[in-house]
Amino acid sequence: MSNKALRILIADEQHFHRMKVERLFNHLGYYRIAPVNSLEELLTLVDYGSEPFDAVVINASLGGEVLNLLDFLRDHPQVHHALIYHGQQARLPICVEQNVEVSHGALPDLPSVQRLMAIIDPPLPFVATVISVR
Template identity: 70%
Template sequence: MPNKALRILIADEQHFQRLRIERLFNRLDYYRVAPVQDLAELLTLVDYGSEPFDLVVINASLAGEAFDLPGFFLDNPQVHHALIYDGEQMKWPSIPACGQQKVQVSLAALPDLACIQRLMTAVDPRLPFVGTVISVR
């Protein structure tokens, strides 16, 4: 059974993409999802939030080349896990092996259900479907 108390933050400038990702989490019974449309909103919620986020899912293009997303998430105690997607064009330094469990970079343009399920096995270890894909109608 999923931990319904997990806090998830989705950051993408496209409303449709935020909604699509949020619905993937909803299919897996995660409903504490906060969508934001730009990096400034994300930074405000992370920096001034009273509780840490269990997971941040962000489109790499929001950061541009000037902001080191992997470094920010690795060093931030307010974020337990992060998925940076659409990271193909970005040229970041490699993530150390010890940080790969906290920060994952996906080259996919948008995470799909299977990607979210794999990610949630690391974020929510109480899940019964570790390593398997659930068929959702």
């Protein structure tokens, strides 16, 4: 069962890409999603938001030469976990460190979103209930 209160931010310049990634989260039962199309919007929501984001999923090209996305997302207190995709665009190495994962895929796929959410929202352990009849 997915935690409906989790906050997710998707950042990509392309509307179609944002929609496609959002549908992956929707497929897994997550609907509290803020899509943005620019680095400026992302920085505004992250820096001035009242609540932290549980996950930030961002196209590496948004950082460009202006911002080191890896350091920013790793160290920002308002970002708990992040997935940077299209990492070869920003010459980022494929890695998983602390709370940030970098992928060279053009877009996240369902397995990568599932891996991210398994860390953020792990499934509850199965507990068998025994009913005794007397």
